[in-house]
Structure formats: C-alpha cells, structure tokens
Amino acid sequence: MGHRLAVLLAAVSLPLAASAAPAQAAPSTVPLGNVIPAPVEVHPGGAPFRLTPRTVIEAPPAARTVADRLGEALKPATGFRLPTVGRASSRTPVIALSLGPGVKGYRLTSTRDRITIRAATAEGLFDGVQTLRQLLPAAIDARTPQKVDWAVAGGTIADYPKYAYRGAMLDEARHFHTPDEVKQYIDEIARFKVNYLHLHLADDQGWRIQIDSWPKLTQVSGGAGTGVDGVGGGFLTKADYRDLVRYAAARYVTIVPEIDMPGHVNAAQVAYPELTCDGVAPPPRTDTEVGYSSLCTSKEVTYRFAEDVIREVAALTGGPYIHIGGDEAHATAPADYLAFEQRVLPLVAKYGKIAYGWHQIAQAPAASKAVAQFWGTDDTDADLVAAVKTGTRVVMSPANQAYLDMKYTEDTPLGQDWAALIEVHDAYGWDPATRVAGVPASAVIGVEAPLWSETLRSLADIEYMAFPRLPAIAELGWSATYSWDSFRARLGSYGPRWDRQGVNFYRSPQIDWS
Numbered sequence: 001m002g003h004r005l006a007v008l009l010a011a012v013s014l015p016l017a018a019s020a021a022p023a024q025a026a027p028s029t030v031p032l033g034n035v036i037p038a039p040v041e042v043h044p045g046g047a048p049f050r051l052t053p054r055t056v057i058e059a060p061p062a063a064r065t066v067a068d069r070l071g072e073a074l075k076p077a078t079g080f081r082l083p084t085v086g087r088a089s090s091r092t093p094v095i096a097l098s099l100g101p102g103v104k105g106y107r108l109t110s111t112r113d114r115i116t117i118r119a120a121t122a123e124g125l126f127d128g129v130q131t132l133r134q135l136l137p138a139a140i141d142a143r144t145p146q147k148v149d150w151a152v153a154g155g156t157i158a159d160y161p162k163y164a165y166r167g168a169m170l171d172e173a174r175h176f177h178t179p180d181e182v183k184q185y186i187d188e189i190a191r192f193k194v195n196y197l198h199l200h201l202a203d204d205q206g207w208r209i210q211i212d213s214w215p216k217l218t219q220v221s222g223g224a225g226t227g228v229d230g231v232g233g234g235f236l237t238k239a240d241y242r243d244l245v246r247y248a249a250a251r252y253v254t255i256v257p258e259i260d261m262p263g264h265v266n267a268a269q270v271a272y273p274e275l276t277c278d279g280v281a282p283p284p285r286t287d288t289e290v291g292y293s294s295l296c297t298s299k300e301v302t303y304r305f306a307e308d309v310i311r312e313v314a315a316l317t318g319g320p321y322i323h324i325g326g327d328e329a330h331a332t333a334p335a336d337y338l339a340f341e342q343r344v345l346p347l348v349a350k351y352g353k354i355a356y357g358w359h360q361i362a363q364a365p366a367a368s369k370a371v372a373q374f375w376g377t378d379d380t381d382a383d384l385v386a387a388v389k390t391g392t393r394v395v396m397s398p399a400n401q402a403y404l405d406m407k408y409t410e411d412t413p414l415g416q417d418w419a420a421l422i423e424v425h426d427a428y429g430w431d432p433a434t435r436v437a438g439v440p441a442s443a444v445i446g447v448e449a450p451l452w453s454e455t456l457r458s459l460a461d462i463e464y465m466a467f468p469r470l471p472a473i474a475e476l477g478w479s480a481t482y483s484w485d486s487f488r489a490r491l492g493s494y495g496p497r498w499d500r501q502g503v504n505f506y507r508s509p510q511i512d513w514s
C-alpha cells in the first residue's frame with residue numbers, strides 16, 4: 001500500500017472506528033511484559049494469539065497436570081472447553097506445553113495460532129502458565145463467562161528465578177486457619193511464583209498439628225478457644241496435613257512445617273507439664289506476650305519430645321526443610337539455648353531433612369548445616385555473619401520490610417507496628433543480596449514474607465495484609481532487576497484481577513489502581 005493511500009485510509013477510518021465503538025474497538029492486549037514478578041527478558045512482536053472455543057491445550061504426559069490446571073483456570077471466564085490433548089491436529093489453535101532440555105526456567109512464545117511454553121521441568125511449565133494467565137485480559141479471573149476478546153500479545157518471554165527459595169509464612173498458631181483457607185492462600189501466592197509456604201504450627205497459645213506420640217498436644221491445646229483472645233482454635237490432623245502437602249505440591253509449592261522451640265512452647269507445657277522444669281502446668285494463654293516460655297533444657301524428656309515431634313513432622317514433609325524456630329527464647333539462659341540447639345539441630349538431619357530456624361540459631365555451631373531466617377531490622381548481625389562463613393545459608397525476611405503483619409500506615413485497622421509501618425514502597429525497597437552487611441549474595445537462598453496472625457482471623461484479613469505486599473517480596477525473590485516505577489505500574493494494573501478473584505487487598509495510595 002502506498003504511503004499516500006495509507007494516510008488517506010487512516011484518516012477516513014478514524015471517525016468510523018469511533019462511531020463503531022465499543023463493539024468494533026481495536027483489541028487491546030496486555031503489554032507482553034506486564035507481569036509480576038517481572039520476567040527476565042521480554043521481546044514483544046508479531047500478531048496476537050487468540051483463545052477461542054476451538055483452542056486446545058497440548059501437553060506430554062509428564063505435563064498433564066499442569067495442562068489440566070491451566071484449563072481449569074481459563075474455563076470459568078471463557079466458557080470454552082479447552083481440553084488437554086497429547087497432540088493437537090494442525091491448524092487447531094493451541095497452547096502447547098513442551099518439556100525438553102536446554103531451557104533455563106521457561107520460554108513463552110506467542111504467535112497468531114499458537115502459544116508455546118517450553119521448560120526443562122514441569123515446575124518451569126507451571127511458572128510459564130502463571131505468566132500466561134497474567135497476559136490474558138483481567139476478565140480471565142472472573143468466575144462466570146465473559147464476552148471478551150481473549151487476545152495475548154505476540155512475542156517471546158525468557159524467564160527464570162533469581163533465588164531458589166521464594167516463600168510466604170502463615171501463622172496457624174495465634175489464630176487457626178482452616179485447610180480450605182490455607183488452600184486458597186496457596187492458590188493466591190502461587191500466581192506470583194512463590195514456591196514455599198512455611199506454616200507456623202505451634203506457639204504459646206495453641207498447638208496445630210497432630211502428633212501421635214504426644215496426643216495431648218492437640219487434645220488439650222488445639223481445641224476451641226485456643227486462639228488469641230480466646231477466639232477460634234483447631235488443628236490439622238495428619239490426614240489434613242498430607243492433603244495440604246499434596247495440594248501445594250500440585251501447584252509447585254513446598255510446605256515447610258515449623259515447630260518453635262525452645263521458646264514459644266506454653267501450649268505444649270499446658271498439655272505436658274513435664275516439659276517445664278518444676279513439672280507444674282502453666283495456665284493456658286491467649287494474650288500476645290512473647291518470650292516467657294521455655295522448654296526445660298536440663299531434662300531428658302525435653303529431647304525425647306523434640307525428637308518425637310521432629311520425626312513425626314519429617315515423615316509428613318515432602319520438602320527438604322523442617323523449621324524448628326529458635327526465636328525470642330528470652331526465658332532460656334544463653335548457655336542452655338546453645339546446648340539445646342547443639343542437640344536439636346542435628347535431629348533434623350537424623351530424619352533426613354535440613355534444619356531451618358530463625359536467625360538466632362546462628363549462635364550454635366551446629367547451624368553450619370542449617371538455613372537461618374533473618375528477621376531482624378538492623379543492617380547486620382554478628383552471629384549470622386560468622387555463621388555464613390561456616391556454611392549457614394540464609395533466607396531474608398527483615399521484619400521492617402518483609403513482615404506482612406506490620407501495618408501499612410498508622411490507620412491500618414489490622415496488624416502490628418513493633419518493627420515498622422510498611423507501605424508498598426518499603427516492602428519493595430530493599431535488596432536480599434545486600435540487606436545484611438557481611439552476608440553475601442552467595443549465602444542467600446531466597447526471601448520469605450511472614451504473616452503472623454495475632455490480629456488476623458479470616459481469610460479476608462490475611463488477604464488484606466498480604467496483598468499487595470506479597471507480590472513485592474515475590475518480585476525481589478524472582479526478578480533479575482528491580483524497578484519501583486515498573487513494579488508500581490504493573491501492580492496498578494493487577495488490581496482488577498484481584499477484584500475479579502474476590503481477593504481483599506489494600507488500595508495503597510502509592511499505586512495508581514487502574
């Protein structure tokens with residue numbers, strides 16, 4: 001077409017397009033890079049792909065569950081069948097999941113008739129699928145069929161994680177959250193390629209996981225009224241827990257159980273008074289004080305208890321890590337704390353798992369084989385710096401940036417403020433590789449966003465504190481480079497997706513919600 005003619009057509013078609021809107025409006029696709037966490041490489045170009053009633057999902061047997069889950073995710077809003085097939089016939093529009101060597105992370109290619117996601121592992125394909133979901137119009141998250149042009153911008157994304165460990169933590173002890181609520185949270189965090197969920201299963205108020213060799217833990221301390229302020233309660237049976245592990249694993253999320261010791265044990269001591277030094281049962285506690293309880297480190301029964309619990313929890317755990325707490329042991333003398341950790345950290349390895357604990361465990365030489373979770377607010381920690389030189393690896397959860405239970409502002413109705421007020425910009429504005437002076441990037445395996453639930457009862461409460469800060473922490477864990485301006489813009493356009501999903505999120509004034 002000659003230049004002159006093109007200009008002429010453009011000129012005449014403008015009023016036409018305007019008068020024909022909205023039914024004939026030009027398709028507006030999500031820009032290819034508009035994804036959280038930000039992909040490593042984005043190369044837009046070419047015609048958009050369109051999801052249609054004829055589209056099929058092609059996958060080899062090893063990627064079948066990823067494909068089926070993609071179909072389930074896209075069916076409610078499109079109303080399309082989207083069957084999974086082993087091989088699509090030619091000329092059928094297809095989303096192809098392809099397993100093969102040589103791809104780091106995943107590679108997503110979008111062309112007119114075909115989206116291909118390639119990866120070396122099914123986990124890589126799952127990550128690519130999460131990206132694809134964000135590339136479809138926001139209406140894809142609606143629960144009923146929508147009349148939408150389901151276009152995906154053309155081009156290629158090459159993407160892989162910066163850190164292997166990208167975690168969230170949920171406190172089941174202060175208020176118990178049901179298996180269905182935990183599953184919902186897993187679905188919500190997996191969208192941001194979070195791949196570990198740490199469950200804080202025992203604390204002063206309650207004990208939330210069945211232990212067969214110490215049955216009174218849940219019989220006495222897992223029931224109604226054992227949540228903060230006497231509200232709520234409950235515990236996970238082993239069957240519940242195994243089901244959660246399976247559910248999470250099908251979404252490439254690994255559950256990390258935490259049993260906090262030697263402090264934060266009042267609920268255990270209410271059930272088993274022999275775990276105190278004087279043998280007298282303390283009263284149950286549903287207040288939010290910390291640092292007052294300690295296992296009796298000079299009694300052998302303490303180590304039988306620790307080993308039994310670690311053995312049973314390890315048997316329920318598919319992943320590599322068992323978290324044994326170790327924080328705020330203010331009621332344990334420092335020498336007793338060291339002696340306790342020297343005996344108990346190796347018990348985790350005895351049952352085939354890697355010991356994980358809050359960063360105070362770094363004081364114990366046995367932590368050289370452990371993972372320490374930094375939850376401080378300072379810029380350095382002498383014990384942690386010394387420990388990483390002996391092999392300790394670190395997950396970064398600085399309380400003044402990564403704690404999702406901190407209030408956003410003074411006016412936030414939920415949460416606490418002892419570490420900081422954390423607006424979205426604060427949650428995003430740090431670097432795990434340089435956060436703690438003397439802890440080099442090579443010692444950091446990733447990040448985690450803990451959510452303590454002293455003030456949180458419902459899933460809506462959890463969502464309000466997690467979103468939109470959890471995606472900020474997820475991006476620090478995944479993306480190769482960080483840009484607040486870019487993150488802020490991508491987050492703004494994510495808001496309508498949460499609206500469609502029915503997720504309760506904080507509409508931070510720092511973000512232009514579109």
Ligand code: ACM
Nearest residue numbers: 327328358375399
């Ligand atoms: C903690 O916040 N006590 C780990």
